[in-house]
Amino acid sequence: MNVIKYRRVATLLTQRIMKMDAATKHTSIKEGKAEILLKTDQVFYNPVQEFNRDLSIAVLTIFTNDYKAEVLVKNEKFAQNSKYKEKVDTEVDITILEALSATGLRSIRYAKEVPNITKIVANDLSPKAVDTIKENIVHNEVKDLIETSQDDACMLMYKHKQYWKRFVAIDLDPYGCPSVFLDAAVQSVQEGGLLLVTATDMAVLAGNTPETCYSKYGAISLKTKCCHEMALRILLQCIESHANRYSRYIVPLLSISADFYIRVFVRVFTGAIHCKNTTSKLSMVYHCTGCDNITLQPMGGFKPNPTERNPAQMKAYLPTAPPVGEFCVNCNQRHHLGGPIWSAPIHDELFVTRVLTHVEHNPELFGTAKRIAGVLAMVREELQDVPLYYTMDRLFGRVHLETMPMLVMRSAILNSGYKVSYSHASRMSIKTAAPSQVVWDIIRTWEKTHPAKPAKLAADPVARFILTQDIKTQNIDLSPRGDANPTSRRDGRLRFQYNPTPHWGPGTRAAVNVGEEKIAKSIKNQSKHSKNKKNDKRQHSLSDDEERKKMNTGSETAE
Template sequence: MMSAPNGQRKKQVPEGFKVLKEGDVEILQHGNDVFYNKTQIVNRDLSIAILRTFVEKRREEDAAAKANKKKRGGEGQGGGGKGKNKQAGQHASGAGSSAAPGAIGGSVSDGPGGVGNGPVASASGAPGAGESGHAGKVEERRGESGPEPGPSDDAAGSGPSHNEKGAVQGASGSTETANGDGGASSSGAAHGRGKGLAPLKVLEPLAASGLRSLRYAIEVDGLGAVLASDIDKVAVEACRRNIEWNGGRAALVQVREQDARLLCLQHEKAFDIVDLDPYGSPSIFLDSAVQSVADGGLFLCTATDMAVLCGNNGEVCYSKYGAYPLRAKYCHEMALRILLQCIESHANRYKRYIVPVLSLSVDFYIRVFVRIHTSPNIVKASPSKLSYVYQCVGCDSFYLQPLGRVTQKNNQSRYTPGVGPAVGQACENCGKHFLMGGPIWSEPIHDPAWVAATLSRVRSMKHRYPAYDKVHSILTAVSEELPDCPLYVSLHALSATLKCTPPSAILFRSAVANAGYRVSTSHANPLGIKTDAPMEVLWDIMRCWVKDHPVKPQKDETPGQKILAQQPQIQANFARSNAAQSKAQATRVPRFLPNPEQHWGPKPKAGRKIGPQHASLMGEAAVNGGPSSSNSIPAPIVGSVVAESTGIAEIDGGDEEPPAAKRPKLEAKAEAVGDS
């Protein structure tokens, strides 16, 4: 017997498989058939933390919308209001009129865990108070809004599936008996009329083993149907196997074998949460993905092609993301901003716009969390959220050139081109020329209110996160960033230009703060400094530092010589300032943790035979089938205090059979290495 309720572990592991446990979920792993990388535990933990915040935010927005509607007199004794209020209710009663009916937008029966028939009801909401001031602009998903449900609209919020005998399969997996008028006696997860917000619908179009979808379904309260899809048949079979293995709430996960782009296009505005986590670049999926997110929904997106985004292949980056990267010290934050502008560009084509709530550069990938809204008027302001970047080739000076402007005249918004150029032909600091990159997203990449709420919730549920220490450190670092200062400077790069011993980070930040400017660290680089001080002020501070710490004379016409030849316009004060020290530093809360083990990074793609060429990624032992193989016991995250109860473990299930060789040349090469 494989199936058993979640929590019961008296199950026999199929021969050739191993069990990997992460959080409250176990998956059956067979070689490298389906991609798994323990580095992504942090990715999934962060996503779960944000989803929990999103669920809570939606409840707050729904309560605010109810109060606002009542204040306007929209709720009467006999039902909803009239006119515009009634139209809004009709729009909110489903996931958009263009979506086909179905449990998740279609009448499909897909075998075990497949998608059945039933109406779709998808949430639509508005940003929280911290999201560009659009609070209260919410479309409601309550059964009490909109018209009376017909026979096909029962329990619309839960997205049930109807079987041939008239029973309703709710989002919780329980079977309910439909009454004569098409209504349903609702269980805890399914919401009928007047029951409040319906459970949120989730789509993971690149599900692989289904681990992420399973963790969402089992560990995040307030979610309804979770659709896990993959175009690879082996991955779909693995996903169904893992759903059966976990049992219980894992039944919330439905499986489909379909192309991710086609699936998203078939379900316009049908999902409250869409998580796109590809192996490589997400660029080919973005256009369809932004269309599948409901108004006010959450879009999660990962990109692992950092060599492209960070400037090693600028022409490739432009072809994929529509922006040219620069090889500068701030490249990891620039990569985030390039991805955000690309998502915004795709959303704008459908009169939609994004509001970032969290954007992260972690390990070898970037990950963004954005809400997507529809508003033709706000879309007009999108050019003002983008900028080109001018980077000096001689020193670390950079400047932003906004793409557009929004001005007010007679209480009317006017949209005009940006005014430039932002720089002259030569850098004022060192005399060298500029390179131009972008456009990038130049608005805030985090919502401080979201970050604070997520960090507080993570602290209160630390036992629920296998990678708690890493997650906590990342969110702590993000919470201390200046939200409105794009990109960062590197203290070591400034010092290298002048060929001087660098001041300590706290002294440099103190000098910036004492000069009357704001300053903070960056989560993307421990040595990164974010500030609203102009580059000229930063160079003046460094000139004052060099006066107290002399350097050898430099050759003429070098950037350092030209910078030091100018007299500082301000007198830097290096006295320690409280504004330069964060609360985390004062309380010694770790913000930048080391990798827990060697070869902590990307792994070979699913189905690929592990050969000598992967030694740099996985180590010699993994290539030779040793204990550090990708199928071995994943190590707990450094400093984790919960690895025993909710961490990662492995259960042997017999001798593992090697996957079939898909690349004979590599296999022969590996055998030759083994013979030697």
């Protein structure tokens, strides 16, 4: 007992000494052109997110140029069509809101590295965080561009939902789920403005708790190998559903799954007629429990309307369902139902190319330039009209076969007349529009020269069922071809990065929002149960004393 008490006292003393040192010293953090000073460890900062911040700066640089040019063209057309001769306004206000600023590093980097910005609002609910932001603004000499705000993020955005107060870009990078901020965000962003949204609750989005995913995002997640791209598509449909309530809709520019989080960049426009197209952009997901095959069921569609004079006029219709039978045609197993997910393209290929070109021409501006260039090169190669993907380890592991080389698999799909690409979300991914029958026929052809062990097939009826099916695709060709190797791989780009440090993750939630000191959980919970027992005994003793006092008071009154 004495040893335990000594350790506890020593730990508390060490913490107090560390806090005293932190109060007298500054921690300096340099990233890009910004340098921030931290007096306390209670303000949230995560160095892992440097890639996120670098990519956001690259995207905002291209977007602000586009937005400014679009507004100038609109102003010029308005001036030409106006009855009065008006001068074309060449000044375009570009305001950015960082709703959850913490240290203010992101806002400071935006102010110093993104052109055309007129004002940035750095907001945080914590007084300590706002004080840190103010000090860092002065230290970085960007006081003329950044305005601080201490307010609830949703309330601040609701105050700016009038069109003359809206922000051109809103950055939402919360700890966990961003859905609570989306309703306010889609109302307070300008017409054609940009939303930058991060989600770090990947366990929820990746299918570990589908019921929680539905309560937060309005969609059921599935535990599949393509869960990271599915997480992106769940987040996109969530943003779209919030926007549709106010006759607005989104156009994705770039959607990234990296490390422990997902990040989407979407433009927001207004138009009730365009909101009617949303059902054709969403799909339910049928996931086979045996072979992991994915089948999509669109929630709506459009077809030519014969009653209209204009042949381009389309008519909405509801597709027939379900797209699958009771049992999977590949493995004879049942399906799970998930979704809805965003099944339209999640990238703008032209925009991605321009961002990639900007990063390649200015590598000195980004600490993670090589990784950004590698990821964007893969994104540009992705098949945009093919949602989700297969993974090689799952396909061949399901039937207990030696895994086919990636280039052989890609060559076989190309030889069958179908396109194929990687997904940036997985190094073992196969994204193709080829039917599942073709994919499994390629695997069955491979099995003839690389058979599975009989003992494993005897113990697995699903694998035995898959491999014993007839090959229906004619002329399966496994011979390699040159175009099966993508350009990003041939160029040796940094496509997938290994974790550079231990404990690579989202970090610990900041404690300043609660107003409590940051105390280690192991120390805070020491002797928790014994403390509860002491409190119970004390309450019992107090209640006994109260009863005695009442009895004494009653006897005195009787006398």
